[in-house]
Amino acid sequence: MQLWKDRLAAMRPTERSAAVAQLLRIEEEGAFAGLVGGSPGADTDETAADSDDAEEAPAGQQQRQQQQQGGDAWTRGLDARDKRAVTDLVASVTRWRRRLDYVIEACSGRRMADLDAPLRQILRIGALELVEQGAPSHTVNEHVELAKRIMHKGSGGVANFVLREIARRREAGTLPQPPPPAKGMSREQAAEALAVGASHPTWLVAGWLQQYGPKATMELLRWNNRKPHHAVRLAPGLDPAAVCKRLQGLDVAAQPSRYLPREFITVQQNMQGLLASGLIGSGQGQVQDEAAGLVVALLQPQPGEDLLDACAAPGGKTLFAAARMQGQGSVLALDIGRSRLTALRRMAARQQHGRIVSTRAADLRDFAEMLARRRRLAATGGEEAQQAQQEAEQEAEQAQQAQQGPSEAAEASAAAGDDAADSGHKPWPTQFDRVLLDAPCSGTGVLAKRADLRWRRTPEQIEHMASLQGELLAAAASLVKPGGVLVYSTCSLEASENQQQVAAFLAAHPDFAVEPPPAEAGIPAHCLSPEGYLLMLPHVHGTDGAFAVRLRRSGDNESSSAAAEEAAWPTS
Numbered sequence: 372m373q374l375w376k377d378r379l380a381a382m383r384p385t386e387r388s389a390a391v392a393q394l395l396r397i398e399e400e401g402a403f404a405g406l407v408g409g410s411p412g413a414d415t416d417e418t419a420a421d422s423d424d425a426e427e428a429p430a431g432q433q434q435r436q437q438q439q440q441g442g443d444a445w446t447r448g449l450d451a452r453d454k455r456a457v458t459d460l461v462a463s464v465t466r467w468r469r470r471l472d473y474v475i476e477a478c479s480g481r482r483m484a485d486l487d488a489p490l491r492q493i494l495r496i497g498a499l500e501l502v503e504q505g506a507p508s509h510t511v512n513e514h515v516e517l518a519k520r521i522m523h524k525g526s527g528g529v530a531n532f533v534l535r536e537i538a539r540r541r542e543a544g545t546l547p548q549p550p551p552p553a554k555g556m557s558r559e560q561a562a563e564a565l566a567v568g569a570s571h572p573t574w575l576v577a578g579w580l581q582q583y584g585p586k587a588t589m590e591l592l593r594w595n596n597r598k599p600h601h602a603v604r605l606a607p608g609l610d611p612a613a614v615c616k617r618l619q620g621l622d623v624a625a626q627p628s629r630y631l632p633r634e635f636i637t638v639q640q641n642m643q644g645l646l647a648s649g650l651i652g653s654g655q656g657q658v659q660d661e662a663a664g665l666v667v668a669l670l671q672p673q674p675g676e677d678l679l680d681a682c683a684a685p686g687g688k689t690l691f692a693a694a695r696m697q698g699q700g701s702v703l704a705l706d707i708g709r710s711r712l713t714a715l716r717r718m719a720a721r722q723q724h725g726r727i728v729s730t731r732a733a734d735l736r737d738f739a740e741m742l743a744r745r746r747r748l749a750a751t752g753g754e755e756a757q758q759a760q761q762e763a764e765q766e767a768e769q770a771q772q773a774q775q776g777p778s779e780a781a782e783a784s785a786a787a788g789d790d791a792a793d794s795g796h797k798p799w800p801t802q803f804d805r806v807l808l809d810a811p812c813s814g815t816g817v818l819a820k821r822a823d824l825r826w827r828r829t830p831e832q833i834e835h836m837a838s839l840q841g842e843l844l845a846a847a848a849s850l851v852k853p854g855g856v857l858v859y860s861t862c863s864l865e866a867s868e869n870q871q872q873v874a875a876f877l878a879a880h881p882d883f884a885v886e887p888p889p890a891e892a893g894i895p896a897h898c899l900s901p902e903g904y905l906l907m908l909p910h911v912h913g914t915d916g917a918f919a920v921r922l923r924r925s926g927d928n929e930s931s932s933a934a935a936e937e938a939a940w941p942t943s
């Protein structure tokens with residue numbers, strides 16, 4: 372183990388030392404910038420709690436597990452308020468990292484890459500406090516001490532020199548500023564200038580400049596650097612106005628959502644007060660962005676229908692859909708991530724949806740292939756059809772046993788007060804009335820909440836995701852009944868993951884057509900693009916970014932459906 376790790380673990384933690392530890396985890400282990408030592412489900416302002424979006428990094432999962440097991444040495448002894456301060460500090464440093472590095476490099480004449488990793492984090496924290504938060508110059512002493520304790524005297528000397536120089540230049544009004552974009556710059560130069568100033572990767576800004584233009588890009592960059600606000604979906608039957616009134620009494624600035632006023636509220640500030648109110652802890656409210664809610668509104672699940680949520684975990688949309696179905700029908704929540712489905716089942720039971728929600732851990736492509744085979748067998752009639760039916764029943768039972776240990780089954784059953792534990796036994800249909808494909812994506816629409824994501828994404832990943840999305844979309848389409856509805860959604864702002872996916876899908880699936888949402892779906896007109904897509908832009912709508920399209924499968928064109936299915940899933 373590196374020396375600094377031992378030293379960090381041995382010292383009595385402070386907010387700054389804990390922040391250094393977490394920043395190192397993000398930089399070296401790919402952890403995400405949120406939730407330092409908090410309890411799961413009680414995430415505060417800067418967490419991934421409601422960005423039911425981009426996948427959770429394995430390191431992030433490890434971190435959650437560690438926290439569930441009582442936290443780690445680096446936060447031991449810090450109370451909940453301190454931990455939230457650490458979370459905020461980590462998020463701010465992560466968000467402003469590129470700009471802070473620019474200032475540090477300009478003031479020190481050294482490249483960040485040449486400094487040791489812990490010293491980089493200390494300098495970033497110090498620079499943030501001095502440059503962005505107006506901390507008094509004498510706080511430099513504390514950073515110097517921290518550098519000496521975690522590393523050695525020499526590191527303290529570097530911290531002293533660099534941070535004093537930043538403080539001096541701040542007093543003199545000569546802090547180095549990244550050059551703003553100017554006339555005559557090439558597009559690449561303008562992207563670079565904007566990206567350094569707003570602390571984003573250049574390639575991302577260059578793409579947005581091309582797709583959205585300079586004005587919208589600058590607004591989006593500003594949005595991503597603001598402290599995010601959150602929305603909460605309320606349990607059915609709760610009156611948003613009454614809940615907001617109660618919260619206002621607790622000094623929580625809350626109001627009914629302007630997009631989903633009957634089910635959501637927004638919380639502008641004081642998330643701590645919200646958590647203290649017990650609304651989330653009691654299961655009466657779930658942190659969920661309004662844009663995610665609108666995706667479900669676009670899907671319009673109806674009581675009594677069979678619904679497949681094809682990429683369901685962690686389950687925010689599954690549970691909202693189940694709430695809309697009022698306990699009637701069935702919701703199959705499928706995801707490749709088995710452990711995240713366990714959490715989803717617990718939440719479903721807690722929110723009284725255990726009766727209609729069942730889960731399945733599988734790759735959607737394999738699952739679609741399996742059901743296509745079952746349909747083919749069933750279509751042959753006779754013995755083979757019976758075999759298909761038996762297979763379905765056995766399979767559902769096995770899945771139930773594999774996924775639900777006895778204690779969990781009992782818990783779900785008790786919490787739901789019904790036969791929740793048996794709900795998974797019903798064989799799934801081979802095609803569904805409605806299918807939601809909330810695809811794995813780059814998550815570029817949630818960068819305000821996921822400060823680390825902007826540094827983790829690469830153009831190659833987006834290319835890879837786009838190709839996966841195309842495959843998942845074809846698989847999901849095969850699971851839609853003739854006449855049924857397919858909603859494809861992402862929390863990405865990239866055309867390659869959104870509009871271009873739809874265009875490619877429609878070209879390969881003539882039995883599907885875009886269906887603009889009917890008035891009853893309640894989607895405000897200004898949230899829809901001219902093509903009828905749901906398009907939530909953070910800087911325009913004040914929500915997470917989201918894209919969704921509602922596609923209707925024709926009911927009378929069986930041959931083209933079958934042809935498309937055959938093309939997607941060869942029978943061999």
Ligand SMILES: C[S@@+](CC[C@H](N)C(=O)[O-])C[C@H]1O[C@@H](n2cnc3c(N)ncnc32)[C@H](O)[C@@H]1O
Pocket residue numbers: 423424425426663681682683684685686687688689705706707708711733734735736809810811812843
């Ligand atoms: C955007 S997240 C879904 C968020 C979820 N709909 C919600 O609202 O809480 C995408 C999900 O797709 C899952 N996934 C990725 N590849 C998959 C595959 N091949 N088959 C099934 N699920 C997959 C990931 O595990 C992740 O949970």
